Amino acid sequence: MIEIIPAIDIIDGKCVRLTQGNYLCKKIYSDNPVNIAGSFEDIGLRRIHIVDLDGAKASSPVNLESLEKIVSSTSLDIEWGGGIKNRTALKNIFECGANRAICGSIAVNKPELFIEWLQEFNGEHIILGADVNGRMISVNGWQEQTQIDLYDLIDRFVPYGLSQVICTDISKDGMLQGPSFELYDGLQSRYPDIDIIVSGGINSMQDVFELNAMKLRKVIVGKAIYEKKITLKEIEKWLQNE
Numbered sequence: 001m002i003e004i005i006p007a008i009d010i011i012d013g014k015c016v017r018l019t020q021g022n023y024l025c026k027k028i029y030s031d032n033p034v035n036i037a038g039s040f041e042d043i044g045l046r047r048i049h050i051v052d053l054d055g056a057k058a059s060s061p062v063n064l065e066s067l068e069k070i071v072s073s074t075s076l077d078i079e080w081g082g083g084i085k086n087r088t089a090l091k092n093i094f095e096c097g098a099n100r101a102i103c104g105s106i107a108v109n110k111p112e113l114f115i116e117w118l119q120e121f122n123g124e125h126i127i128l129g130a131d132v133n134g135r136m137i138s139v140n141g142w143q144e145q146t147q148i149d150l151y152d153l154i155d156r157f158v159p160y161g162l163s164q165v166i167c168t169d170i171s172k173d174g175m176l177q178g179p180s181f182e183l184y185d186g187l188q189s190r191y192p193d194i195d196i197i198v199s200g201g202i203n204s205m206q207d208v209f210e211l212n213a214m215k216l217r218k219v220i221v222g223k224a225i226y227e228k229k230i231t232l233k234e235i236e237k238w239l240q241n242e
Contacts, residue, residue, distance in 0.1 A: 002212040004235055005079070005197070006040045007049045007222035008033050010063045017223045018053070019174035021131075021138075029226045037070045043236040047077040049166075049199075049220045051102075055083025059105075064096045071097030081129055081166075090117065094125075102166060104129030105139040107157065108148060115160045123163030127197075128154065131168045135183075138170060154191060164195045166220065172201030174223050179207055185214050205234050 009016050011026065015033045019025040030036050033050075040048055050070070054062035061083045070078065080093045081102030090101055101121075107114040107128055117126050130150055131138045137148040154165060167187060169180045179201040187196045198211055198219040208230075211219055224230040 001238075001241065002208060002216055003047065003218045004045065004208065004238065005047050005049045005218055005220045006045060006225055006235075007051065007199075007220050008036055009051045009053050009222065010066050011053045013063060013066055015226075016053070017174055017226055021170050021173060023053070023057070025174075033066050034069045034073050037074050037076060039232065041074045041076050043232050044239045045076070045235065047079065049102075049222075050078060050080050050098075052080065052082030056081070059083055059085050061089050061093055064092060067093065067096045067098060079127060079166075081127075087113075087117075100125050100127050100164075102127045102129040104131055107153065108137060108139050108146060111156060115157065118157060118160045118162060123161045127164040127166055128157060128162055129166050129168070130154065131170055132183075133170050150187075151190065154187075154194070158191070158194070162194060164197060165191070166197040166199050168199040168220075169201060173199070176203040176223060176227065176229060177201055178203050179211070179219075181210060181214065184211065184216055188214070188216055203229050205230055205238065208238070 010033055014028050015030040015036050016026050016028050037048055052061050052063045077099045079100035079102055080098035084090055084101050084103050085106055093101055103114055132150050135150045137146045137153055172179055179198055184196055184198050195217050198216055202221045202224045208219060
């Protein structure tokens with residue numbers, strides 16, 4: 001069964017959601033990300049996806065205090081993204097308790113360094129964050145569009161132990177219009193040995209059911225939870241069927 005990974009996006013220590021990555025389209029859902037994380041753990045979820053949106057903009061992790069508080073208050077497996085542009089940043093998020101680092105811009109701008117991290121920490125702990133418009137990669141908190149194709153980016157790192165890719169369709173993110181099923185189906189078919197993690201557009205449990213039927217393995221759910229399109233009770237029921 002597909003694993004649901006709830007998302008917590010943080011700005012100024014608060015739990016927020018953006019629409020299509022636009023920092024001007026920000027909605028605050030909670031002043032306490034720790035409580036949000038705890039509510040996910042309480043229903044049986046094991047892994048959460050945290051994005052330091054301040055860090056993505058600043059090119060260095062900013063909300064590490066929130067990370068430390070979540071780590072000390074829960075036993076959740078935490079994947080952390082935002083501002084991981086150098087070894088110091090990577091070291092800091094691991095020392096603060098993150099289990100996995102999501103690296104996007106660094107993989108595009110300094111691929112040899114990303115390869116070093118893959119080989120040193122292995123694909124279990126280093127995740128490629130591939131944010132796309134169409135199939136073109138965007139970097140730096142979605143603020144910069146490149147001419148790099150998604151498949152070309154993944155192909156570069158497969159020989160070095162890449163085992164997890166979070167692919168976020170920016171055009172779908174925060175829109176609650178359903179994910180790009182064809183995009184993810186194609187990715188998982190092309191890379192059967194890699195966990196393709198769906199991100200962007202999830203609107204209902206029906207979307208989750210369809211992705212599961214397509215043999216996708218993991219899906220990030222964010223705004224749909226906060227807008228009550230998917231309830232924690234529905235997720236809890238799904239987990240009981242595992």
